[in-house]
Amino acid sequence: MAHPALPTLLVVHDQGSASPLRILSAARGLCRVVFLCEREHPSLATELRQIAGHAKVADITDLGETEVCRLAESLEPAGVVTFSEHRLRLTAAVAEHCGLRFHSRETAAALTDKYLQRKALSESGVQRTGCALVRHPDQAASALALVGTPAVLKPRHGAGSVDTCLVASADECRSQLAEFAGEAQRDFVLEEYLRGDPGQTGPGRGDYVSVESLIVDGEPRTVAVTGKPPLVPPFRETGHVLPAAVPPTLATDVIRLEQAAVRALGIRHGATHTEVKLTTDGPKIIEVNGRLGGFVAEIVQRHTGYDMVAAVLRLALGFPVAAPQPAPRCGDRVAFQYLLIPPGGLLRPGPPSLLQGLAELPGIDLVEVSPPDAWYTDWRRGTTGAIGVLYGSVSTHAELGTLLEQLQHRLGRFWRGTQVRSPTWVGRSIRWTNSSEFPRL
Structure with a gap:
């Protein structure tokens, strides 16, 4: 158990990019961690049992946003953070209520809503990508008329390429919407398909990269440009590669675009994981994620020795972070x-x-x-x-x-x-x- 004199950091926990054990390891000697989560949720119960006796868990099962904020305030936190896509908005609400560093509510909304994010990037002049909202199969034809074919169909809110596919016609789009929606009414977006250029990375490699950054008082600090193995159809990611197999000039262009997107979305604090497609017309934003990417901390630390989880915790507490430019731990490998x-x-x-x-x-x-x-x-x-x-x-x-x-x-x-x-x-x-x-x- 952490020393009571250490500052209290709230971690709004759910399935995400850092386990409770990994978070506690990074927090050793830095802060006292309190996990805000649904204690008996089936996907969390096993890992929460692993930290029993090592950290406090505040159960938020069946609590509304206002109740969670009041609970958080009672814990007298010095910081709040989440590693889960599903908890970005709730964490933003807690941060606002307690006067802590995190995404604003407006920024958290844009980071978790693919339609709002495309709109924000377009209005700021960073990137105009065709995007239309669609819920009912009968809306497929009109949405495709705006976006063009082929188009990418994906949930408006979500992560991990769940229910994401390519559609080439209104009939195909209607069929997929009917299958995805089932009895539940969910919003989807149809996005312009960003066609990758395999020549940018070479054969046998993915035609996109991701940029891992720490945002300190609104200024992005690049930790890594991460390469990818090829996707498994339709759009399922298969891993990470460090360093990415891209020339320095292309990496510079990718970072320049990523930083413009980060600023356009109003991101002030924390980690970002931004996916960028490499096209014949230059790099194009796939999406900006307002949290540490899945598996990213592991490969960055294994390759360079830099601990991104610890850096995220320090940023949440308002502590300075070391410049993310360590020498590669594994040399040229x-x-x-x-x-x-x-x-x-x-x-x-x-x-x-x-x-x-x-x-x-x-x-x-x-x-x-x-x-x-x-x-x-x-x-x-x-x-x-x-x-x-x-x-x-x-x-x-x-x-x-x-x-x-x-x-x-x-x-x-x-x-x-x-x-x-x-x-x-x-x-x-x-x-x-x-x-x-x-x-x-």
Whole structure:
């Protein structure tokens, strides 16, 4: 338990980019953490049990915004932060009520509403991207007339590419809307499709990057430009690569665009994760996220030694942060993460033993896989449908490309359900590792 003399930091917690254990590790000697969350929520219960006795948990189950703000105020916080997309607006409300540093309510709204964000970027002159609101299938034709085809259909509010796909006609758009909406009425947006230029990064690589930044009193500080392996259709992200395989001039253009977007959205404090498409017309904003990106802290710290979670906590408390320009920890090597994302369609994956051999491939340090009862193959779950993560490093981007080809070949057998001997599973996950040096972050 943290010393009572330390300042109190509220973490409005939900599924996101930092676990409670990771947050407590970064907070050691810095602050006393109180988690505001739904204590018995099924997706949070296990990780909250892991911190029992090490941090206070304030239960906000069934509380409205006003009640949460009053509870937060009673805890006499020195700062508030969230690592969850789903809690940005609530955190902004707490910050306003308690007079703490975080996104304003207006900024939090633009960061969590894809339509408002496109409108703000357009009105500021940063980037004009066709975008139309759509809820009912009967609105598909008129929305596509504004945006053009093909277009990207996605929820107005959401993350992880859930229910996100490409549509090429009004009929296809109507069909997808009907499937996505079901009985629930949800708002969607149709966005102009930003066509990537594979020549910007080379074969076997994703045609987009992300920029990881810390925002200090309205000024963005770039931590990293992160490369990507190719997407799994329709738009499911498969990991991160550091450093990105882009020339310095292109990286400069990407950062310049990202910083203009950050300022246009009024972001003053905290971390941002901005996805940027590399097109023949130059870099284009896919979206700006007002929090630390998923898996980003791990690969940044593994590659450079810089602790973004600790930096986010310090910013929330109003403490100075070190300049995010550390020397690479792993020298000239290329660090990567690769998510095991099921392909589309109804598949019956093979037994877990088919994944065990992945750890034997040169460059892979750790294979972390969920137990089979947690596997799903529905593409609509987006990135959240990953069944595992591979971590490692190689000497060059070309070597990584070769490794990814080998991975995709082996995973193809697994997704087709090739039958071999199945290993014994222990606990909630299994790790196969080649290296005792892998940092457990």
